[in-house]
Amino acid sequence: MSLLRTNNLTKKFGGLTAVSKFAMDIKEMEIVGLIGPNGAGKTTVFxxxxxxxxxxKGSIFFDxxxxxxxxxxxxxxxxxxxTFQNIRLFKELSVLDNVLVANHLRxxxxxxxxxxxxxNYIRQEKHMYEKSMELLKEVGLDDVKDEMASSLPYGKQRRLEIARALATDPKILLLDEPAAGMNPQESFELMEFIHDIRDKFDLTIFMIEHHMQVVMGVCEKIYVLDHGVTIAEGTPKEIQNDEKVIEAYLGVD
Amino acid sequence: MKDKRKILTIISLILFVILLFIMNRTFDSYEIRILNLCGIYVVLGLSLNLINGFTGLFSLGHAGFMAIGAYTSAIFTMSPELKQMNYYLKPIIPIFKNIQLPFLPSLLIAGLMAGLIGFLIAAPVLRLKDDYLAIATLGFSEIIRVVFTNTQSLTNGALGLKGLPKYTNVWWSWGMAIGTVIFMVLLIKGSYGRALMAIREDEIAAEAMGIDLFRHKIISFTIGSFLAGVGGALLAHLLGTIDPLMFRFLLTFNILLIVVLGGIGSITGTVISAVVVTVLMEFLRVLDGTMDLGFIRISGIPGMRMVVFSALLMFVILFYQRGIMGTKEFTWDWILNRKKKYTQIKG
Known part of the structure; x- marks a missing residue:
């Protein structure tokens, strides 16, 4: 069943068309990637x-x-x-508080x-605490729960951001370059992690990623943007052999 | 462990009340007045810290809300005869002529009135950020003052109100101060407090986590204005005299000084610095008078102590950018852990 669908989605900043007629259809439990060269309009879509x-112009349908x-x-x-491309944690709050805050909306x-x-409030607060601790355990941060978020190393901050997003009880998780700044080993772990949370929380995942190994390894479907225009969509294999994609990434003579 | 801390808190609270009782008995009227001022400044400092420190909204409108609180409770507590005496140029609006309420309901109405005005101002003003917000709130505070100067049949204009019943004693001021501290701790340690601090840390991320920015900012601003109104009312009934000139920007500055010195976003920091600043403000009065240093005589310069405070503020900003406490709080764990560490080293 279709979970997140867009129709003719267009965004103009003055004279510049950042995204033009973007149409996509993400089904439940899918892991979908959005790739494209720098400035292609991926974050604008997010x-x-x-x-x-x-x-x-255009419309977005969710559920x-x-x-x-x-x-x-x-x-x-x-x-x-x-999550955000440039990590946006609540820097001066503790790791645990970062996740607890995301429970506030419920x-x-x-x-x-x-x-x-x-x-009634105390019961809810207790539930929030238990849920947050479980999420922190899931991402392996339960031992640093009282540290300040800004004191964590980069990789852990990324994981904390994902835990925080999960605490809002999402149906779909949008990840903006989760593997940015990670070494091959960390990216590999991230791929496994994404699969794990998808299965554990019945999530649908839509991610922007530059790291081709990660995108090709984890996504079931990929959309490719270039200068705001969708130039290709399909399975990783189809994308890899698509001439337009190769052109956009490597350029032509 | 948690119970132990609770017991410690209750014991220290009882000790503090006993201490207040003793001070109330032994202090002379001048010292008691300073003690009262300390309590009132705790309330005011915390209310500004909620807006500026915990929610990260740079507001400079505090004096305005205090004025609303002070005038509201003054109008409700004055006896009809006193009103007739005060409003000799232009009589007071008939509805208020014969109203007289006890202190507690007047105090509550004063807070609610300030909260209501805060709420109404918040809607347009909180669409602004940072320095623009500061300028807009400062402007509103001045508008309130100017309106009060010109509504003679309500506030008696520039003549001010004199002979207000001096209800504020140690129990009122410190009762409100302790109440405010407890309220703030419960608020900040709860889910709403975390949401407010999240807004301070990163608005975009807070909104992405499902926090309704506008609603939470309004909540914070309204509660802050409410407490400012209560503080203003307490101040009015301590001094016995109010006039619009009292509520100039300098008053907001004094409270801001307390918040910044104590630590923006620290409850205990504000309490400590409210007491220290208020006591110092009186203690340093010596500087305003004539000083005889033996070899040279300096004739008194009024306002000299404010220079000392400005220098102190600069010093703190330079060397302790986050104030004395930063965003940290004084907790029992802190003491207990220290003791543990100490015994570990010793043993």
Whole structure:
């Protein structure tokens, strides 16, 4: 069943068309990649999907619902979580607090009940804590839960960001260059990790990635953007042999 | 372990109340006034820290909300005769003429009024960020002051209000201070507090985590204004006299000084620095007067102590950029762990 679908999605910044007529269809439990040279408009697609940018034209359907132009925090509430290309953790909060914050959107108590610590609130807080600890264990960060987020090494910060995104109970996870700055060994572990969380949380994953080994190894379907235009889509094998893709990446004489 | 900390907190609270009782008995009226001021500045410092330190909204409008609180509670607590005496140029609006309420309800109404105005101002102003927000809130605070100067039949204009009942005693000021500290701890340690701090750390990421930025900013700003209103009311009933000139930017600056010195985003830091700054402010009055250094006589320069405070502020900003406490808090664990470490080294 189709989970996230876009139709004729276009974004213009003044005279520049960053993304033009982008159409995609992601089915449940799929792992889909979005690749393209620098400046192709990949992150712009992500920003439109998550409500950061309003599309100039076109529409986005999530879980059978038109979500075009709704606010970013509402998109997250519906079940689309994301990570960022340049890690955006809450630097001065502890590792555990970073994940706990992402539970806040599901909190069913208002601020008064929270300050009064009603039994209902305490139950929710306990549930948040347990869920967050479980997620931290999943990404192997439970032993550093009290450290400040900014004190973690780069690779762990990436994993913390994924754990934080998972804490919002998403149906689909958008990963913006998760393997950036990782060595081959780490990227390999990341591929396994992505498969694991997909199966464990029944997730659909949509990722931007430059690291070809990761993309080809983990994705079942790939979209290729160049200058905002979709130049190819298909399985990794089809993409690898597509002439237009090779042209876009290597250039022509 | 958790129970141990709870017991420690309760014991120290009881000890503090006993201490207040003793101070209340032995201090002379001047010292008690300083003690009261300390409590009020704890409330005010925490309310500004909630907005500036925990939510990261650079607001400079505190004096305005204090003015609203001070005037509201003054109007509600004055007796009809006192009102007639104060409003001799232009009589007060008839509805308020015969109203007189006890202190507690007046204090609450003062807070609610300031909170309401804060809420109304927040909607347009919180669309701005950083220095623009600071300028806009500063502007609103000045607008409130100017409005109060010109609404003579409500606030008695530039003449001010005199002879207000002096309800504020050690129990009112420190009761409110302790209440505010407890409220802040419960708020900040809870889910909403984490959400506010997330907004401070990174707005884009906070929104991507499903936090409604606008709603949470408004909540923080409104609570901060409420507490500022309560603080303003306490101050009015401590001094007994208020006029619009009292609520100039300098008052906001004093509170900002407390927040910055104590640590932006630290509850205990604000409490410590509120007490230290208030006491120093009185202690350094010597500098304002004539000084005889034996070989040279310096005639008094009023405002000299503010120079000392400005220098102190610069020193702190240069060497402890995050204030005395930074975003850290004083906790029992901190002491207990130190003790443990110490005994480990010894043993």
């Amino acid at each position: 920003n439109m999907l998550t409500g950061v940018y309003k599309p100039t 059978g619902r038109d979500i075009t132009g709704i606010k970013s925090h509402e998109v997250t509430k519906l079940g689309i979580a994301r 909190l069913k108590s208002n601020i008064l009940f929270s300050v009064l610590r009603t039994p």
